[in-house]
Amino acid sequence: MxxxxxxxxxxxxxxxxxxxxxxxxxxxxxxxxxxxxxxxMETIVIDAGHGGYDVGCIALDGTQEKDITLDIASSTGELLEEAGYNVVYTRTSDNVSWPEDNKEDLQSRIDIAEDADANYYISIHINSSDYNDGASGYETYVDFNDDEMVEMAESIHAQLELLNYAQDRGLVDTNETPLYVVSNNSIPALLLEVEFITDTNDFNYMVNNGDDLSQAIANGIMNSIEAEEISKEV
Known part of the structure; x- marks a missing residue:
């Protein structure tokens, strides 16, 4: 704050x-x-995917996903803080407190959100495929039974679409494709794949326009929360 x-x-x-x-x-x-x-104000957990021992996916030039997610997550969180929201980060550097075990890693992130009694959990990731195989764009994993988080995911996508940098790959139901930090989280959660690190156009846009991506994500989150508050007042 x-x-x-x-x-x-x-x-x-x-x-x-x-x-x-x-x-x-x-x-x-x-x-x-x-x-x-x-x-x-609401408490929002911003989770920078991977980190420490877990580098995530890797770009052709050697850039690691964990560094990209940290940059985007940090910038997004700062924008939310400037708007008055309480922001909790699962990590603020490449030094992580959890063990080098994937399940314990993911559970530790959830524990941070639950200990903070957060209202929302937003996990930032970068997608990957075979290099330049045509896979590009952004997508979000969310529980389709959670209407509020589906609306937030759609709100984020609407803001990303305004940037016109990649295709909207839509939403993925975690009831059919489970992801630990969403499916095992008591806090309303979503996981956003911002772009494909393996697509040259996606990657170049991210390198040159990271602040725009963070602003779009923050706007999407805030617009959704505001709309939810208005609906409760009606």
Whole structure:
């Protein structure tokens, strides 16, 4: 969250003002008060796929998926934080705390989300196939029985479509094609494959327009949450 530091202001007035807006005073001393605003906003877990011992797929030039997902996930999370959302990251570097075991790796990511009592879990990945075999585009794995997450996936795809960088491969039902971080997660979850690292056009776009991809993903998430909130008010 963005931190606001305020100096030389009436403490009583400030507390009344903050309580009126649902903010919490986390710390203060004689000189300053630090506030983390918008504590009532949703908590979103951003999961950068792979990491540490697990490099993921590899581009022709040697670029590893784990590095791409970390860049996109970090940028997406920053945009959500700037908008006031609480963001929790499964990793913020290539140093991971979990064992070199795939199942324990994936379960550790879920545990982070559940410990945070998150509202949403968004996992960022990069797809792969045989090099330049024609496979390209973005797709999302989601539980088709979870209407809210299906709508969020569609919202993200709508934003990615505006970039016109690759084809929309659609949504994949995890009831038919299970993925651990979605199928075994108590937090509403989806896994987005942003592009194909093995397609030259996809890869070049990602290298040169990573910020655009992050912005589209963040916009899709926020638009979906806002639409859900509006529907609850009707």
């Amino acid at each position: 963005k931190k606001i530091q305020i100096f030389s202001i009436s403490l009583g007035f400030l507390i009344v003002f903050l309580l009126g807006f649902g903010a919490n005073v986390l710390f203060f001393n004689d000189d300053s008060i630090e506030v983390y605003a918008n504590n009532n």
